[in-house]
Amino acid sequence: MAARHRHIKTGLAVLMLAILPAGAPAQTDAMPNRVRTEYGDPANPAHQQIYDNLKQQRVLERLGEFLSPFRFPRDLLLKVEGCNGKVNAYYEDAVVRVCYEYLAFIYDNLPRGATPGGLAPEDAALGPTFDVFLHETGHAVFDMLRIPLVGREEDAADLFSAYILLQLSKEETRTLMRGIAHLARKEATAAMAETLQLKDYAGVHSHAGQRYFNLICMAYGRDPELFANAVSIGQLPAERAAGCATEYAQFEYAFQTLILPHVDYELFRTVRARQWLRPQPPE
Numbered sequence: 001m002a003a004r005h006r007h008i009k010t011g012l013a014v015l016m017l018a019i020l021p022a023g024a025p026a027q028t029d030a031m032p033n034r035v036r037t038e039y040g041d042p043a044n045p046a047h048q049q050i051y052d053n054l055k056q057q058r059v060l061e062r063l064g065e066f067l068s069p070f071r072f073p074r075d076l077l078l079k080v081e082g083c084n085g086k087v088n089a090y091y092e093d094a095v096v097r098v099c100y101e102y103l104a105f106i107y108d109n110l111p112r113g114a115t116p117g118g119l120a121p122e123d124a125a126l127g128p129t130f131d132v133f134l135h136e137t138g139h140a141v142f143d144m145l146r147i148p149l150v151g152r153e154e155d156a157a158d159l160f161s162a163y164i165l166l167q168l169s170k171e172e173t174r175t176l177m178r179g180i181a182h183l184a185r186k187e188a189t190a191a192m193a194e195t196l197q198l199k200d201y202a203g204v205h206s207h208a209g210q211r212y213f214n215l216i217c218m219a220y221g222r223d224p225e226l227f228a229n230a231v232s233i234g235q236l237p238a239e240r241a242a243g244c245a246t247e248y249a250q251f252e253y254a255f256q257t258l259i260l261p262h263v264d265y266e267l268f269r270t271v272r273a274r275q276w277l278r279p280q281p282p283e
């Protein structure tokens, strides 16, 4: 069973951080609209349909516009590409790469009918697709904007993605979160079915079950009315649910303190007011 996206972190970025003096002046050429996109040719013919769908729906272009408010010191490239069978996604050196294999994994795990939470199958791929790009973009933001982290980077990247998606309209947020939760729950169930050794807990990612509950806790913490079924259908235990508003607020405080200063606020307001899930004709 393939795991939820992992990433590799560039050793160079870590080295650069080590040799730069503390308090180095901020990059002066940071500006919004620095996200570029690229559709790599699918090496595997089985991925041609995914390539065609992504291009037809302008998925990367929309993600690039969605992320345009971030003032990056250099261009960030979002790319889809074939990964020789690996179901994965990566961030390294200002490039986010999502494998066609990972997108195929999303499609292979779509619900066959409406879920108990009311998610239509045709909408179920949207959330995980946004989520994988935003998780990797989280790594890009931490690296390119030199955001200090107190805690594990993989958890922070998960929360970054959830937090961004929870800023959209209630309708879009609900659709996205239900899609992500559906896949995360399937992965958690599969992970629970395996007999785990101690070393299985040594990874940089939290266990799939923890990632699932971290996600729905963020959603419930953001809007307990909209995500009221997180407790009933999502099986979020009441003792965890009670603290989710505080957990959400804790991440929001970090985001507003550390990341928001790198966001073009006017552009952010424009982005936030738009609808993102339905394909729109080029402007």
Ligand SMILES: [Zn+2]
Pocket: 005, 006, 007, 135, 136, 139, 154, 157
């Ligand atoms: Zn990651």
